[in-house]
Amino acid sequence: MPAREITKLTLYGDCASGNCMKTRFIADALGVDYDWVEINVVGKETQTDEFLAINPAGQVPLARWPNGRILPQSNAIMLYLAETTPGGERFIPSDPFARGQMMSWLFWEQYSHETAIAVRRYHKHLLGKSDDDIDPGLLPKGRRALGVMELQLTYTDYMVGESLTLADVALVAYTRWAHEGGFDLSEFPAVRRWVSRVETDLDIEHAQAA
Amino acid sequence: MPAREITKLTLYGDCASGNCMKTRFIADALGVDYDWVEINVVGKETQTDEFLAINPAGQVPLARWPNGRILPQSNAIMLYLAETTPGGERFIPSDPFARGQMMSWLFWEQYSHETAIAVRRYHKHLLGKSDDDIDPGLLPKGRRALGVMELQLTYTDYMVGESLTLADVALVAYTRWAHEGGFDLSEFPAVRRWVSRVETDLDIEHAQAA
Known part of the structure; x- marks a missing residue:
């Protein structure tokens, strides 16, 4: 640098x-x-x-x-x-409770999502480790995080209600690359549809695995 | 329940x-x-x-x-x-940049502080594990986090400037119990003084080890 x-x-x-x-x-x-x-x-x-x-x-x-x-x-x-x-x-809800929900997802993303999905992708995709050399707890932890998102996205088009917020931007960053960490988004159809929706909203290239 | x-x-x-x-x-x-x-x-x-x-x-x-x-x-x-x-x-700075700094500490707390200091305390103090059975990376990771706080608190009385914000409340929660995780706050004198200051401000019992 x-x-x-x-x-x-x-x-x-x-x-x-x-x-x-x-x-x-x-x-x-x-x-x-x-x-x-x-x-x-x-x-x-x-x-x-x-x-x-x-x-x-x-x-x-x-x-x-x-x-x-x-x-x-x-x-x-x-x-x-x-x-x-x-x-x-x-990108920030004006309603205080919706803003609270957005903040809640932002903290959850860093604590429960990034620490499994991004970390497993880092070891597998960026460091090139074999599955046997990666903490075996990361796969179930990440699948649970995707399951929590799937549940929310079954009810709403975005993580907080019906419009894009910073919660979507934060969560899409690694979810769209989850396949590089060995996660199969076909198990989470609402999440997969949401990834495409947010990529389109942000006008970023569709990175998700077929 | x-x-x-x-x-x-x-x-x-x-x-x-x-x-x-x-x-x-x-x-x-x-x-x-x-x-x-x-x-x-x-x-x-x-x-x-x-x-x-x-x-x-x-x-x-x-x-x-x-x-x-x-x-x-x-x-x-x-x-x-x-x-x-x-x-x-x-508890929330009105200045946008100071509020940004507070938010930054809140996310850092969950990502880099809690994941070392709270996690080591959980294994050592709440689960009663011996040091040999605890991830050896947690002690240096937690000490590094305390060092980052020490550097800030050498310059300012609180994590963001000269008055209490939510960043202090978030960070004091586990820092005041850090000794239960095997961390020695005497290595971090500015942090130790800050813990007492925040406990006094919040009118909570002084929990820090002597």
Whole structure:
């Protein structure tokens, strides 16, 4: 990562990371002007002295502004961009309880979904490990997370009611790549339909396995 | 867990869980009237058919209202109570960037802090496992998390600037019990002072090891 002058919002991230791609999905949807600095996680570029000086937590994505401010955490970056960019209010329910439900899914995504589906994909797809060398608990944990989503999406078209919110953006990031982690979305038909719906809404390439 | 009529906000939780206690700290600080239903996590009371019918994710804490609405996820419950209760605005910065920083800490707490410090405490203190039977990665991961907090608290009295926010409430819940997970807070003097400060602010018993 070369030292660089920051002249506009700069997003540091890895294109192979769903967490990082979330911040691009929202920035692109909002028409925010930003620079992207690719940081290779597998190559340990988040653990260099130079990157740790910017973010001591050693994690991407990271948002950085010309005034020196930085903000880590994918879901916090999405929330901040949506709250402070004209048009961003369409991604956040105005009803307090619906907003609470969105927040609840955002925390659940990081605690119960990413930690199984993204982690298994990381080991299988990015590190190339065989199934025998991957924590056997990740497959049932991830299938349970997909089952929780399937139940919700049987009732509503989106994770919170009938329109796209940040909860959908957060959850689609790794769900659309779940097959790379060895998860079969054909077991979860409502989830599969929702992935296509959200990809269309965000105008991103359909990445889901056939 | 007996079936019950819900006549006011009801919080389902385990008093031995920091995640659950967060919701009480905020409800108490705001003077919210609520019922507490104790759910024993070690005793697998979150996995009963009756509890899963209320929260398919099988997790506590859970907030439930007389109108049938439910909200899971500790940090989402705290946010909702603070946003909808008079006086709650004092726990959420009005400045958008400071609010973004608070959100960032809330997500970091669930992803990088709870998953090491709370998990090691769960195995050591609640399940009574010996150190040899606990994932050896949890101790360095938790120490790194405490180091990230120490760095912030060297500069500011609270996690976001100079006043208490939900980020402090979320992070104090397990940090004050970190010694039960085998973490030595004397290595992190700014964190230790901050724990006492937040316990005093919230008027909760000082639980930290001497």
